[in-house]
Amino acid sequence: MSGFDVGARLKQLRKLRDLSQRELAKRAGVTNSTISLIEQNNVSPSVSSLKKILDAMPVSISEFFAGEETSPQEKFFYRAEELTEIGDGNLSWRLVAARHPSRGMSIIHEHYPPGADTGEEMLEHEGEEGGVVIAGSIELTVNGDTQCLHAGDAYYFDSRLPHRFRNPGDGDCVIVSANTPPGFSEGGASTHHRR
Structure with missing residues (x-):
C-alpha cells in the first residue's frame, strides 16, 4: 500500500x-x-x-x-485504463463508470481466455442482461438451451433463468455486455459471474 x-x-x-x-x-x-x-x-x-x-x-x-474522481456526476467518457477490473485474474470483467453515483446498469467489457468458464453451477439472479460478442466465440447456456455465439452475434435474456458462459475455443473471447439492475454496484461482489 x-x-x-x-x-x-x-x-x-x-x-x-x-x-x-x-x-x-x-x-x-x-x-x-x-x-x-x-x-x-x-x-x-x-x-x-x-x-x-x-x-x-x-x-x-x-x-x-x-482514488478520487473529480465531479463524478459530470463524467461522460472513460478511457480503457479507467475501467475498473472486477474479474478474478483469469476471467477479466472491466466495469464502466464503477463510481458513477446513480448508475442504473452495469456495462462490462468481458474477456474470456480459452477454456474460461463461469462454473458448472448455473448462475441465477434478478434482472436482465444482454451482450454482443466482439471477438472469438462463447458457448452460452440459458435455461437448458445451449448456443455457440461468434463475433457479431448477441444475446439477451432474463437473468433469473439459469445460465452459464464458457469459452470452448482456442482463442480469446471478448464480449461487451450490460445488465440491470447493476449487480456490480459494490464492485467485485456480484452474482452475475461467479469466480
Missing part, C-alpha cells in the same frame, strides 16, 4: 457518506481508535480489516484504490 495515502482516502470516503468515526466503527465491528489510527496513518490495516471497514460504507477495494 506504499505510495497511497490510505488514511486520507478512508477519511475522504467516510466524510462523503456523512459518517462519524464512531458510526463507521460500529458498522464495521471495529473500535473507534482503529478508524482513527488508520486515518492518521499510524497503523497500516491488513487487506481483510480494510475490506471489513470498506464493506460497512459500502465501498469496493477497487473503488478505494482508484
